[in-house]
Amino acid sequence: MRRLPWVSAGAVGLIILAAVLAPHIGLADPVGMDVAHRLAGPSPTHPLGQDEYGRDVLSRLLWGARTSLGIAFAAAAISCVIGTILGVVGGYVRGIAELLTVRSMDVVLCFPPLLLALLVVTLLGPGASTLVPVLVIVYLPSFTRVAYAGVLSVRGHEYVTAMKVLGAGRLRIMTRTILPNIAGPILVQFSLAAASAVVLESGLSFLGLGVVPPAPSWGLMIGAARGTMVQAPLLLLWPCLALTVTILAMNALCDGLRDMLDPHPAARRVSWFSRFRRRAPTAPLARVEPDTVLDVRGLSVAIGDPAEGRYAVRDVSFQVKAGETLAIVGESGSGKSLMSLSAIGMAPAGVEVAAGTSGMDGADLLALAPGELRKLLGDRIAMIFQDPGSSLNPVHRVGAQIAEAIRAHRPVSAAEARERAVAMLRNVGIPDPERRARAYPHELSGGMRQRVMIAMAIANGPRLLIADEPTTALDVTIQAQVLDLLAALKRDGGLALLFITHSLPVVAEIADRVAVMYAGEILEEGPTAEIFAKPRHPYTAALLRSAPQDDGPAPEGISGTVPVPGDLPAGCVFAPRCDKRIEICDETRPSLFRIGPGRSSRCLRWASL
């Protein structure tokens, strides 16, 4: 769990403390008049001056905070609780419950908020106690809507289905499974509602429909200061300043709370500055052979701040040439995806490139400005993922998606892009491409969707295609077809293919060279046939033994698990699981030894293996 945002929490805490302590810190009477000193400037007894009736401005400001914040927080909290309950019940139970909760709130939403507030104030009369129900009515529908939308987006997820299969009741699913997953947007809505309630309270009081004078409120203070703006402009400044600081602090606090409670994006703590810093090249690009498409050198990637030492990728170097497939293979969690994303400047949020270069066409992808990088992505560099179902946009026809990918990089007309999209679908072997181009992703099979993804990826004729486990979600027959298609593209189009997989049979089928990755390091690299015939690292050998073979011995699992970033062994990263380990392996981190043409191993004992 991430840390509390101390600065904003401190600021909000101070404001609330000042409001709570207002009656106990010896302030002047907030309604006590001193007409002889009306509009007097700041003085030792009245640090912020006196208003048009000679009342102490500081006292009215702090007492006003009690009123304004009290009303705003009470209204936001009540509407948050009721609105969330209505939204969750309506979204999860559906049917009549949805009609009674969400749809009835939609009716309230039809009324302009200010008119609604005017109506209630006219009926109940102005005053602080009227403002709370007024603001609750105004904010209730938005909480209901946010909660309802959140429930609709998570109710179909597998973890909700899993809870149902476990026999959990509706109440338990709503409170324990769904609510924590939609808490982020609700918190954000709370911050918006509380901040805008402060403003609306001030506005209504300013119009004479809220807090009744002489009771202090920020809205009344702004309203009164307007009349004396020319003689005493500071009187307008103080309540406006208080309002602005309060709203900014509350918004920052709620954003921070949302980040703190959300477990997904690991390192929001990575500062804006560090994101900027990662773009600085660490070394000049080395000279490469002319047919090298991607040249990665010394790439190290940290989770969070590199100073914390949680490296998920350490000192990785490799090259991919035109017309060649380099397979990155390794167990789950060995850093394959993070390494390949980082190599093309796409390190996810919370992850920072700490060192290295990634050269393509004479430029370092890690040092390019975001705009420059965007021009390359989808054009010279393309990527396909494991699950085409979630990579394709479900609300657009597949032909339109391919056409859009083309138009993002080429100045062609919509009609021409559509034609090219159909041609691409034909190229990747989709039968009846004109008709299929009009289909939505859900109307296609998994294999077809993956072909569409490939068509989209190669639509602009990229030089480098990164395929991250593109066949894992497919059955064996379709898998073979997709591999054949990729092999043909590589052969005919001179594409450089970086193929990420944990499947050795797939590697054997598609790769020219293999880099074996483990705990963020490349442990062995070489031509596929050589690696399979004569592994020179115990991890490669163990991986080969763990793969099922048609007529060979039964697969042997590798005992133990891949270490996580930040908890890597001091010596060889594979030593704790290695059957060839000797004492020195626990102490010395081996470098990558060149052991032959195009071959390297990170094992101290490679020669004796």
Ligand SMILES: Nc1ncnc2c1ncn2[C@@H]1O[C@H](COP(=O)(O)OP(=O)(O)OP(=O)(O)O)[C@@H](O)[C@H]1O
């Ligand atoms: N965004 C992230 N924030 C924090 N940690 C991450 C993030 N992405 C990956 N990691 C961690 O980095 C390590 C490498 O993850 P990565 O996904 O690259 O492995 P992988 O070899 O591609 O695994 P798989 O085959 O399961 O996709 C893992 O320990 C993972 O938990």
